[in-house]
Amino acid sequence: MTLRNKWPLLFCLLFTAHLIGMYPAKSQFLWRCCLILPAIAHADVEILHPVSGCIFPPDVPAPEILWRDSDPAPNHWNLVIEFNDIGPGYSQTIEQPGWRPSPEIWKEIQDRTVNNAAVVRVYRSDQDSLSGDRVILQTVDTPLSAPVLLHEQATSAQGSRTCQLRITRISAPGGLLPATVSESLSGYVRNSFGGSHLLFVPEQTPGAEGFYLLPLNTHLFLDPQYHFFPPAPGGQIFSPAPAPGGKQVVAVVASQAGNKASSGPPAGLLYRWDAENGVATPVPGASDPGYLYATPAWSPDGIWLYFSRLKLTSDTAAHWTLMRLNMDVGASGRPVPVVSTPSQHTTHPSPSPDGRWLICEQRSAQPAALTAVCSTLILMPSRGGRKRPLFCNRTCPRPRKVSWSPDSRWILFSSGTCSADGDLWVSHIDPFGNDSPPVRWNAKTPDGMTTVQALFTGSLQSSAPPVLHPETRPSRIAYIQGTLAAASGKSSEAIGFFQAALKLSPGYLEAARALFSLCMKTGSYAEAIPAIKRLCPAAPASAEPLFLLAALYMQTGALEDAEQRVITGLSRAPLNTRGLKLAAEITQKKHDDEQSIRYYTRYLNQKPDDHCARTALARLLAENGDRELAVATLAVYKPKQLPEPLTGP
Structure with a gap:
């Protein structure tokens, strides 16, 4: 840089300092105006980080000041920090194009730049400071305390x-x-x-x-x-x-x-x-x-x-x-x-x-x-x-x-x-x-x-051991505890664990099946209904939760609720054998023999070997006056091993 190019740079610096003295409240704005100074004349050294005008938190660790030189030969640079207070500055000769302040020096820099800018200069040790580059930095009193x-x-x-x-x-x-x-x-x-x-x-x-x-x-x-x-x-x-x-x-x-x-x-x-x-x-x-x-x-x-x-x-x-x-x-x-x-x-x-x-x-x-x-x-x-x-x-x-x-x-x-x-x-x-x-x-x-x-x-909550695998989800743990309790004959405890698993994960179908089976076995139908009801909206495309809920309602005598659920489930899965048989049993309990016969017929088309369902259909047909069809219904069933015929006295 020639002397002719230095005079405009010096003039701008002196003029900006003069304005800061006249308008101290505008010092931050005026220092930002100085960001255009490095562009006035080409410098041999360019500071890459930090960027001029940056603001540091008071609790950030010391940054690394990095620069590059247009000439790869130099291996000594002067680094100077000038503060905007009455205290002395800081200078050091660096042998590599980078410098990180020690914690003690960085603490002093931060304390002296709180809402008060400082200038960092880097230039070749064999030249004057105007041949290098400068950046302006500042610290504020707003910490970065959040993790x-x-x-x-x-x-x-x-x-x-x-x-x-x-x-x-x-x-x-x-x-x-x-x-x-x-x-x-x-x-x-x-x-x-x-x-x-x-x-x-x-x-x-x-x-x-x-x-x-x-x-x-x-x-x-x-x-x-x-x-x-x-x-x-x-x-x-x-x-x-x-x-x-x-x-x-x-x-x-x-x-x-x-x-x-x-x-x-x-x-x-x-x-x-x-x-x-x-x-x-x-x-x-x-x-x-x-x-x-x-x-x-x-x-x-x-x-x-x-x-x-x-x-x-x-x-x-x-x-x-x-x-x-x-x-x-x-x-x-x-x-x-x-x-x-x-x-x-x-x-x-x-x-x-x-x-x-x-x-x-x-x-x-x-x-x-x-x-x-x-x-x-x-x-x-x-x-x-x-x-x-x-x-x-x-x-x-x-x-x-x-x-x-x-x-x-x-x-x-x-x-x-x-x-x-x-x-x-x-x-x-x-x-x-x-x-x-x-x-x-x-x-x-x-x-x-x-x-x-x-x-x-x-603000974070208190610590707890880390979870590293999905198998340790709380709902999964509750399900496993329920399975162990059921195997030990502790039905009431098992029901509580399965209910907890479904409360944590309303869509946990495996836990819902286990709760349903246990409640059907023990007769605790009312305890399973709330959890299975939460499962239905959690799995809107599945018919199985509706069939589980319908079976529970049927056991408690709420036949209208049971029929409503099973019909909705069959609209999603028309050929589901569990749903068809359940619909037949519910309508039979409601004495709607015509609908029950239809559901049993559709079910037996899918499961012709269900002798219990075939017997129930034959009984309904006989009670409604169609004895020939009842006999034909039973005759269609051919078990693999025929029992010996019973002979009277």
């Missing part, structure tokens, strides 16, 4: 572990809390506001086996109070979003049109699951088959649901629009546009916990960009308004998957499709929605794993 949940996947197919979840703290350099859960929690992962609940969907067949919502603690333990949500009434489940408090979940149920869509995230119709009964129902205002819906997210008060919507049309100019829907008004709710930018897809809304801000992803809707993963993060007021791109779009490749800290002052996000070395990024958001350049945070991913998502969590 972070890391969702990691294997980078290759080798090894047994394909997915794991870990909890760590940004304030602990490489120090992870002792929490690891592998295959049993693999799949889509989301957490509710405050981080109090964790939701996951098995990744092998998303939604085919239901999904789980459980309280989150430091060991990711499958707490006995977790909720099991049965499979959707059709299609796979994507982008599940738990409501604040975990009382309900909204997710995308893939549709045929959504499977054919070539742009945007996995799409379909939106369904809502209630944690009390596990029943899935379409979301009014977000289940119109003329549209596709994707990426739902709740507002922190649980009133508004944000999602993206795409109109099904042959128009290539169609784009994903960000909508919001009032979930308190029921079926009368109508979605309202929040962001609708022509030629831009707007997806993945992420509301701040204080309800003020909304971050979403935007990318081009042009056909040439359909397969691109490049996106831009934009921030706006949560109810719509002026939107602007975040600073991180300029410094990070493809920022995505934003997570807000519980106090809404920090955002955590990944860069690109994944980060093999565990690098994530943290940016500060001030009360006016202004974001700082991001700070890199290395989560120290274990060998062979890559971080695909990072989520801030709230």
